[in-house]
Amino acid sequence: MYGLIGKMLCVEGKRDELASILVKGIAGMPGCLSYIVANDNIDPNALWITEVWLTQTDHKSSLALPSVQEAIKQGRPFITGFGERFETTPIGGQGL
Amino acid sequence: MYGLIGKMLCVEGKRDELASILVKGIAGMPGCLSYIVANDNIDPNALWITEVWLTQTDHKSSLALPSVQEAIKQGRPFITGFGERFETTPIGGQGL
Numbered sequence: 001m002y003g004l005i006g007k008m009l010c011v012e013g014k015r016d017e018l019a020s021i022l023v024k025g026i027a028g029m030p031g032c033l034s035y036i037v038a039n040d041n042i043d044p045n046a047l048w049i050t051e052v053w054l055t056q057t058d059h060k061s062s063l064a065l066p067s068v069q070e071a072i073k074q075g076r077p078f079i080t081g082f083g084e085r086f087e088t089t090p091i092g093g094q095g096l
Numbered sequence: 097m098y099g100l101i102g103k104m105l106c107v108e109g110k111r112d113e114l115a116s117i118l119v120k121g122i123a124g125m126p127g128c129l130s131y132i133v134a135n136d137n138i139d140p141n142a143l144w145i146t147e148v149w150l151t152q153t154d155h156k157s158s159l160a161l162p163s164v165q166e167a168i169k170q171g172r173p174f175i176t177g178f179g180e181r182f183e184t185t186p187i188g189g190q191g192l
Contacts, residue, residue, distance in 0.1 A: 001134075003132070003134045003144070005101055005144060005146065007182075019187045019188075020187075022189075023187060023188040023189055026189060026190060027190070029190075032190055033190075033191060034130060034132065034189070034190060034191030035189045035190045035191065036099070036130065036146070036148060036186055036188075036189040036190075036191060036192060037186070037187050037188060037189045038097075038099045038148075038184035038185055038186040038187060039184060039185040039186075039187060040182060040184060041182075041183040041184055041185055042183075048099070048101060048182060048184050050101065050132070050146045052132060052134075052191065084180065086103075086136060086137075086144060087137040087138075088134035088135060088136060088137055088144050089134055089135040089137055090132055090133070090134040090135075091115045091116075091119060091133050091134060091135060092115075092119040092132075092133060093118075093119055093122060093130070093131045093132040093133045094122060094123070094125075094128055094129075094130060094131045094132075095129060095130030095131065095132060095148065095191045095192065096132060096191065
C-alpha cells in the first residue's frame with residue numbers, strides 16, 4: 001500500500017468550501033482505500049488530507065480522473081500552499 | 097469527529113513487531129472509524145498512526161480497553177518516543 005499525510009493551506013475563511021470540494025471530488029477513485037479530509041484544530045486556515053492507496057500508481061492515475069481534475073480546478077483558487085507532507089507505507093488497521 | 101495524526105519512534109529493527117502489536121490491539125474499539133498504522137518511508141524507525149473517532153471521548157475511553165492496555169504493555173519496550181502530533185476535526189472522505 002501507498003500512503004500520504006499532507007497539510008493544505010487555504011485562503012482565510014474558505015476552508016469549509018475547499019474541504020467540501022475535496023470530499024465531493026474524491027468519490028469512487030480506483031485503488032483508493034482511504035481519503036480523509038480534516039480541519040487542523042489549531043490553524044483555522046489548514047486542512048489535513050490522509051490517504052491510503054493500493055499502489056502509488058493508483059494515486060498517480062487518480063490525478064487524471066475527470067472528477068479529480070474538476071476538484072483541483074474548483075479548489076485551486078482557495079489553496080495558498082502546502083505544509084508538512086509525509087509519504088508512508090500503510091501496514092494495516094481499521095478503515096481500509 | 098475527532099482525529100489524530102501522530103509519529104511514533106521505535107527501537108531499531110523493531111518497527112514491524114511494534115506495528116503488528118498496534119494493528120492487533122485496535123480491533124473493535126467503540127467509536128473508532130479509522131485507525132491506520134503505516135511506516136514512514138524515510139525514517140526506518142518511525143511509524144505514522146492516523147486515527148478518526150466519532151468523539152474525543154471515544155478516543156479517551158479506548159485507552160482503558162483491555163485489548164489496548166495489552167497492546168500498550170507489549171509495545172512499550174519498542175517505543176523510544178514520539179514525533180509530530182496533530183489534532184484534527186475530520187470532515188469527510190472515504191474509508192470512514
